[in-house]
Amino acid sequence: MDKYLIVVLIFLVVTIPISFVEPSSGEIRDPPLIPLFYSAIAGIIIIFVYSTYKDKQERQKANAKRRSRK
Template identity: 55%
Template sequence: MMVVLGFLLVGIPIAFVQPDTGELRDQPLYLLFYASIGGIIVVIMYNGYKGKKARQQANRERRRKFKK
């Protein structure tokens, strides 16, 4: 997930700057910018969801051990 997040973060400045010359673009690539922002939001939400499920599983295991 960190690799995907890294690519999305690198895509944001590429939307506004020419990679080969380093100059600002006349027309920024807004689609790339908004797609990168949306992708970052999705990655953060997915990681939160995955962490929540892992905590629920750990709590379930802990309760099962405590009841025995």
């Protein structure tokens, strides 16, 4: 996983508790920010899918290059 994806992933993971806790006072929000929670979860899933897809493409290119040398 690339460095910039890891940084974005960290921000998304930190966003999850922020959706349930008020950062300024530390109190639990009475109605939690559900859209913020689900958008963070969706972002994490998208990052994992993208990084898996990118790694798969790199492996396919490496395998094709290795096969062509034989």
